[in-house]
Amino acid sequence: MQSTVSSSVPPAARKYRYYDFILVAFVTVLVCANLIGPGKAAQFELPILGTVVFGAGVLFFPIAFLFGDILTEVYGYAHDRRAVWCGFFALLFAAFMSLVVVNLTPAPGAHNTNLQSGLEIVFGNTWRIAAGSIIAFWCGSLVNAFVLAKLKIYTAGKYLWVRTIGSTAVGEAVDSTLFYFLAFYGIWPLKQIIAVVIAQYCIKTLWEILATPLTYRIVAFLKRKENEDYYDRNTNFTPFRVKV
Template sequence: MLPTSVIEFFSAHQDLLWLLTITIDLSITLILYWWFGKVGLYGVVMLNIMLSNLQGPKLTVVFGMPTSLGVILYSGIYFATDLLSERYGKMEANRAVLLGFASSLVVVLVMTLSILFLPAPQAMAIHSAITLLFGFTPRFVFGSLFAYLISQSFDVWIFHYLKEKTEGRHLWFRNNASTLLSQALDTVLYSLVVWWGIVALNQAIQLGIAKYIFKAIIALVDTPFIYWARTWEVEKRDWYDSRKHYSKQF
């Protein structure tokens, strides 16, 4: 799909590839928000939670530390829910969290059922690949969804708690504080529930610390983006508001 020269360049510059992927993920979030309003942010949450679960098992090394590829897209969810919280309120942010949770459950259910179908003789390789990719263990499903639901719900709550305490000022503070605290909670829950027992406790802790460092970097990087997006007038692009406006005309 990509030219050989591009593949070779990024193979030799993995740190740059990580930064580029963060930029692309945040840019996609902004584009969807610009075009679809809050519905676009709902889509970001659902897409990122599903893609991060797919990429989660793949480990790589960035800046000399082992980490999961799912960290990049998973961290982008916090940016989307914080933007929803800032512009539309706690209820809309919680709705996005629940939509992400429900979409993950649907993917797990549907793909588990698909694996039960016996493959045609000429499709054995594809069946093996799908089974390897979607052969979720109960521990992984429970751990990832449990950590997601608890940490995301906490993120929305602490964001609004800090907003009330600061009387709507200091967006940078509540954006970073809510994300860093909820990411810490997510990392602890995921490391203990999913990794501990599969790997030694000290290794699970090392993986968790490395993942949290990357999550913290992403949280700091997205701060200018949320300040910028907060000023956009996207209400006319919001499907729900447009529907209400349309219905009033008739």
């Protein structure tokens, strides 16, 4: 069996079997979670806490952070940063497309008139949601990757759960706070925004904890198959770079 290589030399010239698949999945989850989910504030009842209000996107958005953890842990910060920029441009295009589609004059007929009203309700605030998503996601994801990369060196590659949960706790705090204030301040009551931010943060962090066994399996599989276990000892951590 081929052993996993622990490397700190930038692997820019290397070709990976699974990186592109993870990148595509990452961007898909990101776009769907940020455009479909956040516009709806849902709630459920808990025995002790009572009514908990949360953004519907919280059910799926943590998957993007899970992919981010995996990318940084296996391939290094630079590869995750590249994925973040791909997500950035995907969200930018989605916002532009939504703006164009909503503002096109609908064809005559009751169906098209009703459809236009629905599109305006669902996607009319997309530009603001996308702006909040882009800024919050960009900041939160890069903070998440930075913390995980540094913790990996500090722990000498041990205690993966500390890195994934710790980095997510920091990154999600940045992401959730920025997004909901940028996207919904002045639309939702301030009390509701704060409640959703707190619930969002707790649920996302809990999601990461529950997903830890799955993260371990995926990371172990990729490290073995890719023969890579990257350490960011000599990495340029500037966020303003796409090249790995």
